[in-house]
Amino acid sequence: MIESIVFDIGETITRDDRYWATWADWLTIPRHTVSALVGAVVAQGRDNADALRLVRPDIDVAAERAAMEAAGRGERLDETDLYDDVRPALSALREAGVRIVIAGNQTARASKLLRRLDLPADLVVTSGEWGVAKPQPEFFQRVLGVAQTEPSRTLYVGDHPANDVFPAKAAGLRAAHIRRGPWGHLWADDPEVAAAADWRIDSLTQLTAIVAD
Missing domain, CATH: 3.40.50.1000 (HAD superfamily/HAD-like)
Structure with a gap:
């Protein structure tokens, strides 16, 4: 039982729509591009954050997330x-x-x-x-x-x-x-x-x- x-x-x-859309807007990348890249890394069995690294290889995800929060553009639900x-x-x-x-x-x-x-x-x-x-x-x-x-x-x-x-x-x-x-x-x-x-x-x-x- x-x-x-x-x-x-x-x-x-x-x-996860809002989550990835927020990242796309913050990084000034078309939303469709980010969605497609998320699908690509998922199919390859990779971490979904790798989608962001494909467009910004040097990205510090934690630092960018903190910057988004500081700018009032962080997580929303x-x-x-x-x-x-x-x-x-x-x-x-x-x-x-x-x-x-x-x-x-x-x-x-x-x-x-x-x-x-x-x-x-x-x-x-x-x-x-x-x-x-x-x-x-x-x-x-x-x-x-x-x-x-x-x-x-x-x-x-x-x-x-x-x-x-x-x-x-x-x-x-x-x-x-x-x-x-x-x-x-x-x-x-x-x-x-x-x-x-x-x-x-x-x-x-x-x-x-x-x-x-």
Whole structure:
């Protein structure tokens, strides 16, 4: 029985459209160019920040992010950044008695912005607050700590096989791969992902039936 569900953030809970558009505008690069480069590095199995390095090889991503914040052009999140199924799915799962945690690779600022949205979740936390990021095993040990349930009763939901599905399974959790965003679509039918994931879903609302079963 699944007692706790932990959700990835980018392209699971939130769309990344605004994030990449903000970078494109800051670096004065056409938005379509940045989107295409993100797709290219994803297909090559590279870090998505490599998309920025392809247009600015000497970029210091952390320094540029700080400059964006100082200029008032940093991270923003509001209701329009959420996928449409997020609130209905999380609400239904909480009504079913499931503990809901949102935990992903995001900045500490992103966690504050998400908390302001008052999502139906018991906890929102990010790698920026923990000081450890996926796919490191320590991240998933933290996940188990905040989930407050046994690994076999804890489900991690995410779009990225290398960051979500595989390390979650290695930590003993159950895993659901969502066909969403570039990573989710690219690897949706990959044999290794199909073998590793306990469930493959197209919408977060499908989790209610999974919990019921």
